[in-house]
Each structure stands twice: as C-alpha cells, then as structure tokens.
Amino acid sequence: MSKVLVSDSIDQAGIDILSQVAEVNFNPNVSPEELLTIIPDYDALMIRSGTRVTQEVIEAGKQLKIIGRAGVGVDNVDIPAATRHGIVVVNSPEGNTIAAAEHALAMMLALSRHISDANQSVKSNKWQRKLFIGTEVYKKNLGVVGLGKIGSHVATVARAMGMKLLAYDPFISVERAEQLGCRLVEMDLLLRESDYITLHIPKTPDTTHLINDEAIAKMKPTARIINCSRGGIIDEEALAKALKEGQIAGAALDVYESEPLGESPLRELGKEIVLTPHLGASTAEAQVNVAVDVAEQIRDVLLGLPARSAVNIPGLSPNVIEKLRPYMELAETLGNLVAQLAGGRIELLDVRLQGELATNESQPLVVAALKGLLSQALRERVNYVNASIEAKERGIRVIETRDASMRDYSGSLHLSATGSMGKHSVTGALLNDGEIHITSIDEFPINVPPTHYMLFTVHRDMPGIIGKIGSLLGSFNVNIASMQVGRKIVRGDAVMVLSLDDPLPEGVLTEIMKVPGIRDAHTVTL
Numbered sequence: 001m002s003k004v005l006v007s008d009s010i011d012q013a014g015i016d017i018l019s020q021v022a023e024v025n026f027n028p029n030v031s032p033e034e035l036l037t038i039i040p041d042y043d044a045l046m047i048r049s050g051t052r053v054t055q056e057v058i059e060a061g062k063q064l065k066i067i068g069r070a071g072v073g074v075d076n077v078d079i080p081a082a083t084r085h086g087i088v089v090v091n092s093p094e095g096n097t098i099a100a101a102e103h104a105l106a107m108m109l110a111l112s113r114h115i116s117d118a119n120q121s122v123k124s125n126k127w128q129r130k131l132f133i134g135t136e137v138y139k140k141n142l143g144v145v146g147l148g149k150i151g152s153h154v155a156t157v158a159r160a161m162g163m164k165l166l167a168y169d170p171f172i173s174v175e176r177a178e179q180l181g182c183r184l185v186e187m188d189l190l191l192r193e194s195d196y197i198t199l200h201i202p203k204t205p206d207t208t209h210l211i212n213d214e215a216i217a218k219m220k221p222t223a224r225i226i227n228c229s230r231g232g233i234i235d236e237e238a239l240a241k242a243l244k245e246g247q248i249a250g251a252a253l254d255v256y257e258s259e260p261l262g263e264s265p266l267r268e269l270g271k272e273i274v275l276t277p278h279l280g281a282s283t284a285e286a287q288v289n290v291a292v293d294v295a296e297q298i299r300d301v302l303l304g305l306p307a308r309s310a311v312n313i314p315g316l317s318p319n320v321i322e323k324l325r326p327y328m329e330l331a332e333t334l335g336n337l338v339a340q341l342a343g344g345r346i347e348l349l350d351v352r353l354q355g356e357l358a359t360n361e362s363q364p365l366v367v368a369a370l371k372g373l374l375s376q377a378l379r380e381r382v383n384y385v386n387a388s389i390e391a392k393e394r395g396i397r398v399i400e401t402r403d404a405s406m407r408d409y410s411g412s413l414h415l416s417a418t419g420s421m422g423k424h425s426v427t428g429a430l431l432n433d434g435e436i437h438i439t440s441i442d443e444f445p446i447n448v449p450p451t452h453y454m455l456f457t458v459h460r461d462m463p464g465i466i467g468k469i470g471s472l473l474g475s476f477n478v479n480i481a482s483m484q485v486g487r488k489i490v491r492g493d494a495v496m497v498l499s500l501d502d503p504l505p506e507g508v509l510t511e512i513m514k515v516p517g518i519r520d521a522h523t524v525t526l
C-alpha cells in the first residue's frame with residue numbers, strides 16, 4: 001500500500017480521501033531535520049505553506065511520486081528539483097480564492113476603520129471614540145495589482161462598495177479589465193492615483209520588492225496598501241520606514257518576507273498597520289475545498305491516473321486530459337517504436353500533430369511521445385514530468401509541427417527520429433473503436449495495431465521474399481500472428497510488418513539480413 005505523509009494542518013476531508021488508497025501519516029509538527037529522515041518511506045507528500053520542500057528533501061524522497069500543495073502558492077517547493085526527479089507537483093488553484101479575496105477586503109476595511117486597535121482598546125476597558133476616526137472606501141480609487149482569480153473577486157466586491165477601480169496586470173486584456181469595471185493602467189499611474197492598493201500577484205524575480213522606496217515615493221500620503229499575496233513583494237524595511245515617517249497612511253499585511261514573522265520594525269508600528277499571520281486561506285470552507293481538491297489528485301496519481309492541476313506538467317487541464325487521454329498512449333507507443341527503429345543516439349524528434357490534433361492543446365502529446373522515446377534508455381525513470389528535461393539534457397532537439405489539413409484519420413500523429421544510425425518515421429491514429437493503429441512506417445502506408453513483439457523489414461517487392469522470411473522464422477520456432485506489406489509502387493521498395501507471438505531469438509535478425517532483397521530489419525518490443 002502507498003504511504004502519504006501530511007506535514008501541515010489539513011482538513012480531515014482530505015485525509016479521509018487519501019485513506020481510501022494509502023496509509024496516511026499526519027505529522028503537522030515535523031521538523032525540517034525529521035522530514036529529511038522520514039521522507040524516503042513515502043510515495044506522496046501533502047503540504048500547505050508551512051513545509052519547505054527543498055532540493056535535499058526531494059533527493060531524499062526516493063519513492064516520492066507526487067507533492068500536493070493544499071493551496072495556491074508553491075513557492076515553498078523546489079519545483080525544478082521535483083521536475084528533474086519526475087515528481088509531479090499539484091496544487092489547488094481555486095479552492096481558496098474567495099477566502100483570500102475576502103481576507104484582503106476585510107483587511108482594507110479593518111485598516112480604514114482601525115477595527116483591530118479599537119477592539120484592543122475596548123477590551124482594555126477604554127472608550128476612545130475620537131482616536132479611531134476612520135476613512136470611507138466609497139468613491140475612493142482602489143488599485144488592484146494582479147487581476148487574476150483573487151484580484152478579480154476583490155475588484156467585483158470593491159466595485160459593489162462604490163470604489164473606483166484601476167488595475168495593473170501586464171498579462172490580461174483591456175477587455176477583461178473592462179468587464180470587471182477596471183481601468184487597466186501602468187504601475188506608475190496606479191501608484192500615483194490609488195487611495196488603496198491591493199496586491200494579488202505571485203512572487204517572481206519581477207515582483208520581488210515591487211513595492212520599494214521608489215514605488216512608495218510615488219504613492220499619495222493618504223494611500224494605504226494591502227498585501228495578502230506573497231511576502232517579499234513589499235520591501236518590509238522600506239514600508240516600515242515610510243509608515244513611521246508618515247510617507248503613506250497605512251498598510252495591512254497577511255504575508256511576510258520570512259514566515260513566521262520574527263523580529264521586525266513592522267511590529268513596532270501603531271494603528272497605521274494591521275498584521276495577520278497568513279490567514280488568507282484560513283476559512284472552514286477553503287480548507288475543505290483545498291484538502292479535497294489536492295487529496296483527490298494525490299489519490300489519482302497513486303492509482304496511475306493524471307492529475308488535473310499539475311504545476312510542472314504543462315497544459316493538462318481537466319478537459320484537455322479527458323480529450324487527449326486516448327491519444328497519450330498512441331503518442332507514447334509511437335515514441336517507443338520510432339526510438340527502436342532509429343536505434344543508437346537520437347538527435348532530433350520531429351512531432352507532427354495532424355488533423356484535429358493540430359491545436360495548441362495537443363502539446364502534452366509531444367511530451368508523451370518523448371516519454372515513449374526515452375523509455376528505451378530510461379525505463380520507468382522517465383515520466384510526463386521529466387521527459388522534456390531529460391530530452392534536453394540528452395541534447396535531443398524537438399520540432400513540433402501542426403497540420404490541420406491532414407485528414408486521413410480524424411487525428412493522427414507522425415513522428416520522425418533522426419539519430420546516429422539514420423532517420424525513421426512512424427504515423428499512428430486511433431481507429432473508430434479507439435484502437436491504436438500504426439498507419440505508416442518510413443512513409444510506407446500500412447495499417448496494423450501494435451503488438452508486444454514485432455518485426456519490421458524493408459525489402460525489394462519481389463516474388464518469394466515473404467515466404468522466405470516466414471520459413472526462416474518457422475525454422476527458429478517463431479510463430480507469426482499477423483503479417484502486412486506496405487508499398488508505394490509495385491516491385492519497388494516495401495515494408496513488411498510482422499506481429500510475433502514470441503521474441504526473436506538471438507542471431508535471427510542477422511539471418512534475415514542475409515535474405516536476398518532484404519535491405520533493413522528491426523525487431524521491436526512494445
């Protein structure tokens with residue numbers, strides 16, 4: 001039975017799902033040192049933002065197949081290391097969207113009306129009404145930085161509260177911003193015109209310290225900033241100084257450069273700052289959502305099924321998976337076949353997606369073809385996660401072309417591999433019953449389903465040659481299950497494809513090559 005380690009606090013609903021297929025160990029207090037010693041025993045690791053999954057952890061996790069992040073941000077996971085080791089990383093991109101958006105809105109209102117300090121004051125037996133005069137958000141400019149899932153919900157609610165919206169997001173269209181009632185502007189303008197600024201972006205090299213001394217200098221003295229996205233997007237030292245000196249009016253932070261927040265000048269500030277301990281996703285509803293979403297994906301991957309929100313396998317959204325699932329096996333089989341026909345070291349793989357496969361959504365088929373191609377060398381070490389990286393590291397160039405006009409079958413895949421021993425190509429399609437068929441070899445038309453043991457020859461199309469091969473195999477006690485010949489012209493060159501019930505004994509291929517008229521022969525095991 002598989003073993004799953006849950007190293008952060010996760011809702012029971014997730015644990016229940018995992019327990020259906022695995023032994024689950026719930027250890028939310030595991031130290032980094034202990035994690036390193038116990039991880040070799042586990043097939044899956046389920047985390048939130050509290051566990052740092054470093055390269056060291058990944059290297060120690062010899063059995064790890066999947067890391068599931070019950071939440072959005074995966075910046076606590078070394079994704080490149082996981083990818084190199086073929087470990088799929090999944091998250092829950094939408095499970096806590098509403099929770100995080102509502103927290104940002106709550107922080108904006110709490111900051112405007114000094115809720116936190118006023119509460120403290122009443123609880124310490126005071127009644128200080130004048131001290132806590134607030135400001136309204138109605139008709140104020142809200143600058144939303146990052147108009148993704150959370151930013152969009154914040155914008156929708158803020159608009160309903162009568163705020164005027166500006167947004168900065170270089171990756172969304174003017175139309176999308178307009179739909180949300182936002183004026184899409186440059187960051188500089190957003191900084192200068194906003195009364196409130198709310199950050200909803202990932203932490204990347206581009207966004208680290210996006211809010212620094214220089215950015216703060218552009219803000220209104222009455223401006224307030226809210227960060228419920230990621231620590232490190234605001235330079236905390238610059239912010240603390242700006243608040244202390246009254247350069248801006250306030251800040252509300254849920255996330256920090258280093259968590260838990262240690263010694264910090266932010267703690268010394270008064271009612272101009274509101275601090276929460278990374279609570280954006282901490283609602284009962286969001287915790288059930290993310291736990292169930294991620295546990296289901298871990299369960300599926302442990303059962304050999306694809307995950308719907310893998311962050312290190314490109315393009316595998318749930319509907320794409322459903323559509324491509326039968327073609328993934330086709331691509332993998334053809335990759336494996338062409339690698340065996342080409343033999344030797346492969347330098348170039350040309351993948352042509354034809355007919356209805358000629359769309360951008362079919363990109364995972366290229367990865368599947370590479371997985372098949374590399375399975376000859378790497379066996380089970382290669383998977384959908386690391387196939388592209390492994391190919392790159394081996395210097396295999398991949399060319400991807402699309403040809404929607406090719407309509408022999410509704411969708412077909414043509415692979416051609418060039419390597420140290422020449423060039424070979426195969427085409428395959430799914431026939432109506434969903435069965436994989438090889439539809440050409442080295443551009444010769446054929447129509448055969450792949451089988452475990454196969455023999456491919458190229459020969460002169462002349463009388464007697466097929467019989468000779470049949471007798472030769474018979475003399476070695478190899479039973480032929482089916483045979484097909486493909487040719488372009490009569491008495492030109494032809495390919496012969498034989499499905500065999502038995503593997504070819506050693507030395508038979510050399511004998512086949514001696515048959516007059518045979519130009520080339522390959523055995524293939526699929």
Ligand SMILES: NC(=O)c1ccc[n+]([C@@H]2O[C@H](COP(=O)([O-])OP(=O)(O)OC[C@H]3O[C@@H](n4cnc5c(N)ncnc54)[C@H](O)[C@@H]3O)[C@@H](O)[C@H]2O)c1
Pocket residue numbers: 072073074093096097100145146147148149150151168169170171172200201202203206207228229230254255278279280281282
């Ligand atoms: N505080 C919490 O507990 C909590 C909870 C959930 C999510 N988050 C964080 O909130 C952030 C937003 O999450 P989301 O689900 O909305 O993500 P999302 O991917 O839906 O949206 C992010 C948006 O940021 C934009 N963006 C990327 N780089 C940008 C840049 N340099 N400048 C401006 N915009 C840029 C993208 O185009 C995208 O529209 C993430 O950092 C996530 O980790 C925090």
Ligand SMILES: O=C(O)[C@H](O)COP(=O)(O)O
Pocket residue numbers: 048049050070071072073074096278279280281282
């Ligand atoms: O990225 C996220 O989903 C949030 O930061 C939530 O983090 P948490 O799961 O540790 O609360």
